[in-house]
Amino acid sequence: MRLILACAQASTLVALAQGYSFSEITTTTTAPVPDSRVESTGLAINEESRIFGGSETSINKFPSVVGLRFQTPGATNFCGGVLVAPQYVLTAAHCILEPEEIYASIGSQYGSGINDGEQILVVKRFLHPLYNNATLTYDVGLLKLETPSTQQTATLCAADGSDNDVGTVATILGWGKTEDGTFSRMLQSVDVKIITNEECKVQYVNYVDQDITEEKMCAGTEKGKDACRGDSGGPLFANGVLVGIISSGGVECAANSGVYVRISHVLDTIDSIINSNGMCNQDYSGTITEGMLCAETGNGKDSCQRDSEGSPVINNELVGIISSGSYV
Structure with missing residues (x-):
C-alpha cells in the first residue's frame, strides 16, 4: 500500500470517516x-x-x-x-x-x-x-x-x-x-x-x-x-x-x-473500510491526514524506491503525488 499526497481535485474521491475503524x-x-x-x-x-x-x-x-x-x-x-x-x-x-x-x-x-x-x-x-x-x-x-x-x-x-x-x-x-x-x-x-x-x-x-x-x-x-x-x-x-x-x-x-x-x-x-483511508490508517498507525490518500491492489502491484514524486492519474486527471510507503 502506498501513501499519496492528494491534490485538491481528489477530495471528492476520498472521504475520511470519523470514529472507529474495523x-x-x-x-x-x-x-x-x-x-x-x-x-x-x-x-x-x-x-x-x-x-x-x-x-x-x-x-x-x-x-x-x-x-x-x-x-x-x-x-x-x-x-x-x-x-x-x-x-x-x-x-x-x-x-x-x-x-x-x-x-x-x-x-x-x-x-x-x-x-x-x-x-x-x-x-x-x-x-x-x-x-x-x-x-x-x-x-x-x-x-x-x-x-x-x-x-x-x-x-x-x-x-x-x-x-x-x-x-x-x-x-x-x-x-x-x-x-x-x-x-x-x-x-x-x-x-x-x-x-x-x-x-x-x-x-x-x-x-x-x-x-x-x-x-x-x-x-x-x-x-x-x-x-x-x-x-x-x-x-x-x-x-x-x-x-x-x-x-x-x-x-x-x-x-x-x-x-x-x-x-x-x-x-x-x-465507511472507514469501504470509502476512505481506514485500512491505510491501520497500516500506518493512524497517521493518515486529510491531505493524503492511499492506493493498493493487494496483489503485489505498487510503486517503490525512486518512484517518489510520480503522478497517479485517474481518468486522465492528476489526483496526487507519490509520497511514501513501507518497503519489504
Whole structure:
C-alpha cells in the first residue's frame, strides 16, 4: 500500500470517516470463544443464532442478500450477510471468528449448492473494535471479497436513525431454521415491527449476557415470527434500506423479540473500510491526514524506491503525488 499526497481535485474521491475503524483479522486467527458462546440463545459456535413464520421470497426482490459458506462454494449457508459495496459484505461478527475459508454466495435463491448466482472467496475479515463475544455488543463484521460482485448493493440507512423509527415494519431474510425445525433450501422472509430498547430490555431482564445497549435494536412483537439458527448476519430492511443485521435472540426462536445491530450506529466503521483511508490508517498507525490518500491492489502491484514524486492519474486527471510507503 502506498501513501499519496492528494491534490485538491481528489477530495471528492476520498472521504475520511470519523470514529472507529474495523480491526482486521486473518483466516488463521482464532478469536477466544467461550464454551457456550451466547448464553441467551443456548447455541454452539457452529450453530449460529437466530426464519420462523416466514414465507419463500425471490432473490430478485432482495439481490443484495448474501449466504456465507465454509470451505467450498457448494456447501450449505451457515450465516447470512448483505452486499454493501461491490467487494464488501456486512455480516455479524460472531459469524466470522472461525479460521475456515469462507465463500459468499451472492444472487442465489438457494441455501446450498451451486445453482445460480456468484460464489466468491472472502480474502479479508474485519471486526468492529468494540465487539464483545460474550455479550454480542457491536456484533458486526465486514468481509472483503476476492473479486467484486455484479449484484446490486444495499442502500444503507440514514445516520440519524430516522429509517428505523419505533413502529416501523421491517423485513428479515435468510435461509435459517424454520418452524418445522429444518433449514430452508430457499430464501425466506418475514415482516417484524421495530420496538423500543426499553420494551426489549424487559424481555431480556433475566438474561445475564444480553445487554440491550444503544448499538442494538429489537424487532418482532408477534410470537412465531423471528429469525432463527442460520440467519445470523442477515439483513433487516425497512422501506428498502438496510437498518439492521441479525445478531441474537432468546433461547427459543420467536419466543422473544429478535436483537439486531443498529446500522445507524456503525456507519462510520463501515465507511472507514469501504470509502476512505481506514485500512491505510491501520497500516500506518493512524497517521493518515486529510491531505493524503492511499492506493493498493493487494496483489503485489505498487510503486517503490525512486518512484517518489510520480503522478497517479485517474481518468486522465492528476489526483496526487507519490509520497511514501513501507518497503519489504
